[in-house]
Amino acid sequence: MTTYDSKRVAHIHRELHDHLPSEPALRVKALESLLVEKGMLNRAAVDQWIELYTEEIGPKRGAQVVARAWNDPAYRKRLIENATAAIDELGFTGNATAHLRAVENTTGVHNLVVCTLCSCYPYSILGTAPTWYKANEYRARAVREPRAVLAEFGVAIGDDVEVRVWDSTAELRYLVIPERPAGTEGWDEARLAALVTRNAMIGTDRDLAPARKGSR
Amino acid sequence: MDGPHDLGGKRFFGPVAVDEPEEAFHSDWEARMWAIDHAIEPAPGWNLDWWRHVRELIDPVDYLTRPYFDQWMQIEAALLIDSGVATIDEIVSGKAATAGPDLPPPLGPEEVRAASKRLTRYDRADGPAPQYKTGDAVRANAVGAAGHTRLPAYVRGRVGRIERQCGAHVLPDAKSRGIDRAEPLYTVRFEAEELWPEARAADAKERRACVYLDLWESYLEPA
Numbered sequence: 001m002t003t004y005d006s007k008r009v010a011h012i013h014r015e016l017h018d019h020l021p022s023e024p025a026l027r028v029k030a031l032e033s034l035l036v037e038k039g040m041l042n043r044a045a046v047d048q049w050i051e052l053y054t055e056e057i058g059p060k061r062g063a064q065v066v067a068r069a070w071n072d073p074a075y076r077k078r079l080i081e082n083a084t085a086a087i088d089e090l091g092f093t094g095n096a097t098a099h100l101r102a103v104e105n106t107t108g109v110h111n112l113v114v115c116t117l118c119s120c121y122p123y124s125i126l127g128t129a130p131t132w133y134k135a136n137e138y139r140a141r142a143v144r145e146p147r148a149v150l151a152e153f154g155v156a157i158g159d160d161v162e163v164r165v166w167d168s169t170a171e172l173r174y175l176v177i178p179e180r181p182a183g184t185e186g187w188d189e190a191r192l193a194a195l196v197t198r199n200a201m202i203g204t205d206r207d208l209a210p211a212r213k214g215s216r
Numbered sequence: 217m218d219g220p221h222d223l224g225g226k227r228f229f230g231p232v233a234v235d236e237p238e239e240a241f242h243s244d245w246e247a248r249m250w251a252i253d254h255a256i257e258p259a260p261g262w263n264l265d266w267w268r269h270v271r272e273l274i275d276p277v278d279y280l281t282r283p284y285f286d287q288w289m290q291i292e293a294a295l296l297i298d299s300g301v302a303t304i305d306e307i308v309s310g311k312a313a314t315a316g317p318d319l320p321p322p323l324g325p326e327e328v329r330a331a332s333k334r335l336t337r338y339d340r341a342d343g344p345a346p347q348y349k350t351g352d353a354v355r356a357n358a359v360g361a362a363g364h365t366r367l368p369a370y371v372r373g374r375v376g377r378i379e380r381q382c383g384a385h386v387l388p389d390a391k392s393r394g395i396d397r398a399e400p401l402y403t404v405r406f407e408a409e410e411l412w413p414e415a416r417a418a419d420a421k422e423r424r425a426c427v428y429l430d431l432w433e434s435y436l437e438p439a
Contacts, residue, residue: 001259001260001261001299001300002259002260002261002262002266002295002298002299002394003298003299004261004266004392004393004394005298006217006269006273006363008298009269009270009273009294009298010273010275012293012294012297012298012304013273013274013275013278013290013294014275015297015304016290016293016294016297016304016307017275017278019304019308020290020293020307020308021308024245024249024282024283024285024286024289025243025244025245027286027289027290027293028245028248028249028252028285028286028289029245029310030307030308030309030310031249031252031289031292031293031307031310032248032252032310033310033311034302034306034307034309034310034311034312035252035256037310037311037312037316038301038302038312038315038316038317039315039316039319039321039322040256040257040258040301040316040317040319040322041252041255041256041322042255042321042322042323042324042325044324044325045251045255045322045323045324045325045327045328046248046251046252046255047251047325048325048328048329049250049251049254049255049328049332050240050241050247050248050250050251052328052329052332053240053241053250053251054240054241054247057332058240059238084335091333093333093335094332094333094334094335095254095332095334097335098335098336098337098338099337099338099339099382114224116222116223116224116225116368116370117221117222117223117224117268117366117368118221118268118271119284124332124333127240128240128241128250130236130238131233131236131242131284132232132233132234132236134284135232135233135284136223136229136280137229137230137231137232137233138232139223139224140223140224140225140226140227140229141229141232143224143225143370143411143427144224144225144227144370144411144412146425147425149232152231152232152234153232153234154234159424160424161424162424162425162426163424163425163426164425164426164427164428165425165426165427165428166427166428167224167368167427167428167429167430168430169366169367169368169429169430169431170338170366170382170385170388170401170430170431170432171338171385171386172382172403172430198238204234
């Protein structure tokens with residue numbers, strides 16, 4: 001039974017540090033073998049999770065949601081009011097999106113999402129999180145110098161724009177709705193969705209204009 | 217707790233590695249570790265808040281230097297050892313010396329899709345009513361918590377405003393000790409000038425910014 005004993009677990013971590021091989025792949029291989037032998041893990045389920053998040057669940061889902069919001073004002077309104085219900089209309093609810101909130105970029109506002117304490121991310125709509133999102137550098141700096149971080153992503157934010165950083169400290173998850181770029185009037189949902197980058201939905205990309213060069 | 221995980225606002229970390237390829241997984245072992253975590257019940261009585269706390273308890277040097285999914289491996293190993301499901305020798309060798317716990321069969325491949333769609337809610341309809349309303353000024357606790365908490369150090373003692381009420385959500389500080397207790401949760405807006413002294417002067421261009429955090433009622437006092 002779980003002890004909920006912090007000191008005990010800190011001691012276990014030090015023991016693991018001293019005894020585990022340093023190579024992560026070897027550590028994971030041994031763990032997987034042990035769990036299978038103990039009857040706690042089905043290897044085919046591991047394969048299936050990987051396939052699902054490689055082939056199907058990823059930022060294309062978020063892009064479709066954004067494109068729909070751009071083209072359909074009633075959907076946009078529902079997305080702002082209750083993002084979990086709105087993505088459920090497309091069958092996209094699931095891992096980590098029971099309490100989803102969509103925040104909109106405007107001419108005067110830019111939104112940026114981070115989890116300073118761990119790595120919270122809306123998986124069922126954006127897929128697995130990028131490594132940089134989970135890295136010390138981004139977690140430490142996004143709340144304190146968001147403009148400097150955005151500049152590293154090639155995103156320049158005007159002095160007159162308010163940067164709103166969302167630190168995911170509870171079970172709410174955040175989806176940034178980027179601004180619809182000019183020159184896309186009359187585009188259908190699929191064509192619009194192709195413009196929406198994963199980073200734009202985290203907030204580390206801003207200008208999605210179709211003609212721009214060097215886009216991330 | 218004051219630990220290496222509480223990174224918000226810590227200075228002189230280097231540039232963000234922005235040129236990472238956009239792919240679901242960067243290596244086979246990372247993919248397998250991510251998926252193992254989704255396919256097992258590691259320990260009787262575990263929950264997500266305890267899982268996060270177990271990560272925070274990784275040796276500080278390891279926490280800041282080991283690869284992300286390697287930390288997941290170490291979390292699962294610690295959960296198994298702590299609950300008596302496995303020994304450290306078994307974790308190192310990958311060979312079971314004793315039978316596993318008496319649990320239902322593990323998640324099968326045909327159950328994965330349904331599991332990926334499962335919504336885990338953390339709000340509780342019967343939780344207590346909120347004390348603060350939108351627009352109220354609140355000060356975050358100045359003193360840190362001894363155990364797991366979701367109040368980052370960088371907002372301690374700082375004044376913000378309630379942006380919205382979020383209903384009553386399970387309190388991580390209690391849940392990480394195995395106690396399911398809901399408390400009103402709020403989204404609170406803190407201005408950059410309040411959080412970062414240098415934003416008032418030297419780094420003026422970062423001034424037009426604010427940080428929103430989701431904070432539980434016991435993290436706050438009236439300001």
